Amino acid sequence: MGVLDGQTVVLTGAGSGIGRAVVRRYAAEGARVVAVDITERVGELSAELGEAVIPVVADVATWEGNVRAVRTALDAWGRLDVFVGNAGITDSARPLEDIPGDALPAAFGELFGVNVLAPMLGVRAALDALIASHGAVILTGSFAGSSAAGGGVLYTASKHAVEGLVRQLAYELAPDVRVNGVAPGVAPTRLRGTSALGQGMADSVLDGTKEALPLQEVPDTDAYGGVFTLLASRTDAGVMTGTMITADSGLAIRGIARPGGRVGR
Numbered sequence: 001m002g003v004l005d006g007q008t009v010v011l012t013g014a015g016s017g018i019g020r021a022v023v024r025r026y027a028a029e030g031a032r033v034v035a036v037d038i039t040e041r042v043g044e045l046s047a048e049l050g051e052a053v054i055p056v057v058a059d060v061a062t063w064e065g066n067v068r069a070v071r072t073a074l075d076a077w078g079r080l081d082v083f084v085g086n087a088g089i090t091d092s093a094r095p096l097e098d099i100p101g102d103a104l105p106a107a108f109g110e111l112f113g114v115n116v117l118a119p120m121l122g123v124r125a126a127l128d129a130l131i132a133s134h135g136a137v138i139l140t141g142s143f144a145g146s147s148a149a150g151g152g153v154l155y156t157a158s159k160h161a162v163e164g165l166v167r168q169l170a171y172e173l174a175p176d177v178r179v180n181g182v183a184p185g186v187a188p189t190r191l192r193g194t195s196a197l198g199q200g201m202a203d204s205v206l207d208g209t210k211e212a213l214p215l216q217e218v219p220d221t222d223a224y225g226g227v228f229t230l231l232a233s234r235t236d237a238g239v240m241t242g243t244m245i246t247a248d249s250g251l252a253i254r255g256i257a258r259p260g261g262r263v264g265r
C-alpha cells in the first residue's frame, strides 16, 4: 500500500531534476502521473515506470499545453487529484545592472512565463477537475522565494510571486482544493537560462555550496520526494493549505561565523 494509492497527478517539469525524482516517488507511492516537460526526456519515465506514467511533451507557458496535460489525465483515468507546478528556468543569478534595458522585457516575459504564468495556467486548466476531486495543488518555489541571492532579480522576483500564488489560490479555492508549495534550497540540477539573455544551462550547485549549508550536504533530488508526497496526501496534509514547506538544508538559519553551530566541532 502506498500513501498515494489511486491518486492521479499532473506534474510539470518532469523531464529532469526534482520533478523527475518526484514522479518516481509518486509512482512508488501508488500514484499515476501525467509527466509534462518541454523536452522529449520525459518519455524515458514511461519506459522506466510503465503504465504509472503518461508522458506529455508540452510548453507549460502556453494554455494549450496545460489543457492537453489535464485532458490526458482525465481521458486516461477519469479524475485528477493533484496538480504539481514544478517547471522552472533560471536567470543564472544575473544582476539587474548586467541586463541591458532593452533586453529586460523579453527576459522578464520568458522567465515569468515559465515560473509564474505556467503554474497559473496549470491550475486554471485543472480547476474543475480538482474541485470535483477535492484535490491539491503543489507549486515549487525556492529559497529565492523569501530571500535575496538565491538568483538574480528575475528569478528571485518570480519565486516570491510563486509564494503569493500559493497564498492567494489557497484562499480562493478553499474549502475544496488545498494549495501549498515546497521551497527547496539546493539540488544538483542544471536549470535552463533565458534565451532572451543568451543563457545556456547553469549548474544549480556552485563551488562552496556544501560548506555553506548548515546541514553540510548537497541533497540529491530524491531528498525532496517525501515533502511533495506529504503535501499530496489527503490523510497526512489534510489540515494544510496556504503553506510553503521550507526544505533548504538550513539556509534560512545560517550563521555568520559558522554555517551551523556544530560545524567544525
Ligand SMILES: NC(=O)c1ccc[n+]([C@@H]2O[C@H](COP(=O)([O-])OP(=O)(O)OC[C@H]3O[C@@H](n4cnc5c(N)ncnc54)[C@H](O)[C@@H]3O)[C@@H](O)[C@H]2O)c1
Pocket: 012, 013, 014, 015, 016, 017, 018, 019, 036, 037, 038, 039, 058, 059, 060, 061, 086, 087, 088, 089, 114, 140, 141, 142, 143, 183, 184, 185, 186, 187, 188, 189, 190, 191, 192, 204, 205
Ligand atoms: N536545483 C535547485 O537548486 C533548485 C532550488 C530551488 C528551487 N528549484 C526549483 O525546482 C524546480 C525544478 O528545477 P530543477 O532544479 O529540478 O531543474 P531542472 O532543469 O532539472 O528541471 C526543470 C524542468 O522544467 C522543464 N521546463 C522548463 N521550461 C519548461 C516549459 N516551458 N514547459 C515545460 N517544461 C519546462 C525543463 O525542461 C526541466 O526538465 C524549478 O521550479 C526550480 O526553480 C531548484
